[in-house]
Amino acid sequence: MGVDAAVAELPELAAGRRRPSQPFGIYVHVPFCAVRCGYCDFNTYTPAELGGANPDGWLSALRTELRLAAAHLGEPPDVQTVFVGGGTPSLLGAAGLTAVLDAIREDFTLAPGAEVTTESNPESTSPRFFDGLRRAGYTRVSLGMQSTAPHVLAALDRVHSPGRALDAAREAREAGFDHVNLDLIYGTPGETDDDLVRSASSAVEAGVDHVSAYALIVEDGTALARRVRRGEMPAPDDDVLARRYELLDRRLADAGFDWYEVSNWSRPGGQCRHNIGYWDGGEWWGAGPGAHGYVDSVRWWNVKHPNAYAAASDKGELPVADFEALDEPTAHIEDVMLRVRLRTGLPAAALSAPERRRAERAVADGLLRTDGDALVLTDRGRLLADAVVRDLLG
Missing domain, CATH: 3.20.20.70 (Aldolase class I)
Incomplete structure (x- = not known):
């Protein structure tokens, strides 16, 4: 069986958070x-x-x-x-x-x-x-x-x-x-x-x-x-x-x-x-073969096979296969996709004006409800969560 090898050098990361309150x-x-x-x-x-x-x-x-x-x-x-x-x-x-x-x-x-x-x-x-x-x-x-x-x-x-x-x-x-x-x-x-x-x-x-x-x-x-x-x-x-x-x-x-x-x-x-x-937008280090991590708007993933993982270790290298730096639009898309799944909901303030208008339609259709300043999936909305996200993002 062939194994993959470390191919990327992870950029410098800051310990600071995109959301400082997150663990x-x-x-x-x-x-x-x-x-x-x-x-x-x-x-x-x-x-x-x-x-x-x-x-x-x-x-x-x-x-x-x-x-x-x-x-x-x-x-x-x-x-x-x-x-x-x-x-x-x-x-x-x-x-x-x-x-x-x-x-x-x-x-x-x-x-x-x-x-x-x-x-x-x-x-x-x-x-x-x-x-x-x-x-x-x-x-x-x-x-x-x-x-x-x-x-x-x-x-x-x-x-x-x-x-x-x-x-x-x-x-x-x-x-x-x-x-x-x-x-x-x-x-x-x-x-x-x-x-x-x-x-x-x-x-x-x-x-x-x-x-x-x-x-x-x-x-x-x-x-x-x-x-x-x-x-x-x-x-x-x-x-x-x-x-x-x-x-x-x-x-x-x-x-x-x-x-x-x-x-x-x-x-x-x-x-x-x-x-x-x-x-909810937290950060983590993913360690081990194939693990994914996310810090300072950078996402990376490790080499998959344990042998390739060990080979990187033997060289004293981080076992990173590749990474991507999330720009603001991509980070926003992921934020909506993930936070709307939570019962605490998605803050309406996190949406753009067009997205808020689409959210109002989802509320009218019985897929979302308002809870204070948050938008929360209804029982029916949970069954269609992926579709709700697609509609919100247009």
Whole structure:
């Protein structure tokens, strides 16, 4: 397998923010998975695809990138949030994830009360694993649940048993985690309305304070896309997806969860602060193979393959594949696209005069509502969020 190589030198970055009130975060990408799920197009690698790369080499390269990152920032701001994603971070075990957090602390300062999250696959967790995370300083766990229906998990090529994610959530709570998220996927071929409602009810009953739910998307190049193309499985139906979203929203609302972003619900105080930073104009350093970062209106992305990532580290170079400096019009487009998805809404003052006129039409059409000086998606508007954004931007 060929690997990409570092091709770009990241420009000098300022530690100052486009929005000074927003927090600074660090995202760490763990590229390892035991198996590849049929719907996944993330930058992940199974043992057969790694070409000699291994977690120890990845961790060494990560330490180098974080050291270079701190130097590149000059005066790194305190880190308000950390998110370790993947891939399957829990394959590192509690000791490996402790080492990741220790590596961050070597060159950055975690702010008091920092939110520290790791994603985990239920099959690679245990009570001892969660105890180790708590001792290391993790404050939040996000577990891939997808569904409690065996035939849905089979269609998604998920390897965990239907009840394992729920047991893992309870184990995390018993270990002292106040903030536990379960991820759901809805609209899988073969799923019924009742399957989704039962999955949502099970998540609620597991005592979590956060649920993320995403419509199944058939991504090009995935095993799922090949099955759909061969006619072995139907593509997700838009009308079905809309109905499932409404069912899910109603079930979670009945249990005391409020939506705070189109695909995320939480109990009071359970919002993911790191992800809010993405949607609300915050800045973050993305570390690890294929990770994206954004500081001082510059977005960059790292080389993807772990071997290329390690090669850049061996040379003492930031593993940047390429970058773009966002001009004001592009930054505005992204601002509208992301902030309109939040329940806090998009400030009307952030829009141009033509955009405000289009927003007034969206209000008249029942897609947006006004909340003080903000424009907020209605229930119907959430189902058509992408179309609302297109209309606003003209």
